[in-house]
Amino acid sequence: MQPPLFGAGGPWAESVALPRDVLGYVRRECPECHRLFKVKGTPLEGMLVFARLASQVTHANREEADWPEVVRFCPYCGFAATDERWFTAEQRAFLDKRGEVLEQELRFEQLAHVERTLSVNPGPTFLPVRPERLAATLAAEPNDMRVLPLFCCHEEIKVSEGWLGAVRCFFCGTEHELGAALLRDRLSRILS
Numbered sequence: 001m002q003p004p005l006f007g008a009g010g011p012w013a014e015s016v017a018l019p020r021d022v023l024g025y026v027r028r029e030c031p032e033c034h035r036l037f038k039v040k041g042t043p044l045e046g047m048l049v050f051a052r053l054a055s056q057v058t059h060a061n062r063e064e065a066d067w068p069e070v071v072r073f074c075p076y077c078g079f080a081a082t083d084e085r086w087f088t089a090e091q092r093a094f095l096d097k098r099g100e101v102l103e104q105e106l107r108f109e110q111l112a113h114v115e116r117t118l119s120v121n122p123g124p125t126f127l128p129v130r131p132e133r134l135a136a137t138l139a140a141e142p143n144d145m146r147v148l149p150l151f152c153c154h155e156e157i158k159v160s161e162g163w164l165g166a167v168r169c170f171f172c173g174t175e176h177e178l179g180a181a182l183l184r185d186r187l188s189r190i191l192s
């Protein structure tokens with residue numbers, strides 16, 4: 001069902017979520033080396049999306065978007081950064097654009113409210129202009145990359161098929177020599 005247009009005077013909810021692949025993984029990008037990997041989508045990711053959107057909106061309730069900062073680690077280069085810094089360039093662009101439009105929609109709704117109550121507020125000096133709804137969405141997430149178990153944290157991540165080096169745990173930073181194990185596995189398959 002389509003939500004009613006903004007300015008119609010009623011509240012509506014819109015769900016903004018990052019696409020997940022068939023195994024439930026969300027794409028992530030290291031802010032340092034810009035390599036891509038994937039982590040399992042969790043409720044936390046919804047909060048990160050909300051915070052990113054709210055950062056574009058002037059009057060958003062910042063307290064609702066704040067929570068304790070948790071440091072994560074790049075599986076490839078080991079770079080450490082807080083939770084909200086692992087969006088891909090595409091995800092950041094999409095969320096920032098959506099947040100910008102949300103800000104315009106909120107402003108329009110405020111003006112439209114004044115316009116609707118003209119009888120008590122004659123002689124307005126403005127004309128509310130309905131903002132364009134954003135048609136763009138993020139592309140569906142393909143089921144790519146290789147699943148790696150992280151025994152340290154009882155978690156799993158997905159890393160690039162071509163990566164053969166050590167892999168760090170995204171959650172605790174522990175280094176795993178999974179690359180060497182995979183290489184041995186591949187060689188033994190080729191040789192057998």
Ligand SMILES: [Zn+2]
Pocket residue numbers: 030031032033034035074075076077078079
């Ligand atoms: Zn990195």
Ligand SMILES: [Zn+2]
Pocket residue numbers: 150151152153169170171172173174
């Ligand atoms: Zn770990």
